[in-house]
Amino acid sequence: MNAVRPVDGIAFEAEADVLIIGAGAAGLVAALAAKEAGAEVVIVERDAVPSGSTALSAGLIPAAGTRFQRQADIEDSPALFARDILEKAHHEPDAAMVGHLAERIGPVLEWLADHHGLPFDVITNFSYPGHSARRMHGLPKRTGSELIDRLREAVEAQEIPILTGFRATTLFRRQDGAIAGIAGTRPDGSEERIGCKALVLACNGYGGNRALVARHIPKMTEALWFGHSGNEGDAVLWGEQIGAELVDMSGHQGHGSVAQPHGILISWATIMEGGFQVNALGERFSDESHGYSEQAANVLRQPAGKAWTIFDARIAGIARQFEDFQNAEAQGAIVSATSIEDLAMKTGLPEAALAATAAEVAALKRGEGQDRFGRDFSNVPPLAAPFHAARVTGALFHTQGGLRVDDAAHVLDKDGRAFPNLHACGGAAVGVSGAQASGYLSGNGLLTAVALGEIAGRAAASSSA
């Protein structure tokens, strides 16, 4: 399916200055930036309507030093944000790239708000693990579908064509290594070819390709795939063929709290505000506050690969700002109980063990003793009846490994040389999480989609000039 071929003798049916593969957040932001920089832009998208993993996400984008934070009296800086990313990622990613993205993302969100009408604000009522300031920015519904729809509307307002139902299959290269165009298949099986002066790969990672997941992240082979099924690793597969450098291929975002069997994300606010997780034996099994990404594998190691996320009515009130949580409630994924005994009965968890775990957590919150998993419970209030619980599993959300790029989002070869007119952004490019799930700081996904998308779009416009 994926091929890279010489362009000799190939005729193109259409031409673009900047051609973008993928209409997720990365591709749409890249398109807006390339158009503003004066390029004629075309986006191709395999689906009938752009959605991608972006639509499945909570649509929350971390940014530091924004006016949205200042309006909410939050002190923050790109340097602090970069430090948080590097600490979570065990200092594995390239520090210069991390600093570059941390600097860029704030102005990009303000540009999207001011020039393209996306009404961002910052979440002020809870903190995400590893972020030392409240810096998650979202749209009013806090959903990724709202983000993708607003971006698509902005692209349409700029009269940038999105060719939907176009699955890119082939890159055509000139002898100097530059990309001359692509071919793709249409739903009726026909092939179409589009020439370009610069190409942006914005077709995300390989989480939808089981063989690639088994090769690069074997422990997640059996995990629920919760990302977009159309992300089958095309950027990585083309990259391999042209000798691009692939980095941190085992890096990924997991999530340890996807409601079962409903398949709905239960916000990690349920944990960060003082909830905890138990397995089928009613016992905790980890420091849940370390991060939801690494918690996916922790949950999958429990009996039947399941756990219960336990919280209370106050926390449910905070989580309810997310449409996902409202849906989870509407679909009966959230159990409510008047006491721990009642909760044990309704969840089927062993009552004595659950009561002992709840008592242990309450004691830790009072400052009595040290958590054997190392979690600091000192800044969160005790849980109070009525209690709530959701039965959850661990899932793979998206891959973080990908094509190495420079600070203009040029794809690099194994000797660090830039391919002349080939750029990558979002999940197609390597992220800033390093090679482990625990390196993923909340928001790293959309950070590289939106900040690197904007960088790639502007750079591709100048590559095409």
Ligand SMILES: Cc1cc2nc3c(=O)[nH]c(=O)nc-3n(C[C@H](O)[C@H](O)[C@H](O)COP(=O)(O)OP(=O)(O)OC[C@H]3O[C@@H](n4cnc5c(N)ncnc54)[C@H](O)[C@@H]3O)c2cc1C
């Ligand atoms: C449930 C969930 C929750 C998440 N929550 C967050 C969050 O709150 N914050 C955060 O930062 N990140 C979050 N993420 C991660 C985030 O969604 C991704 O990192 C981000 O959306 C990646 O954007 P993208 O544009 O690279 O990819 P996508 O949005 O997946 O877009 C890629 C597009 O490329 C298209 N495509 C693929 N191959 C081809 C091809 N060959 N030809 C044509 N088109 C192609 C796909 O159909 C798709 O539309 C979450 C992920 C999931 C699954």
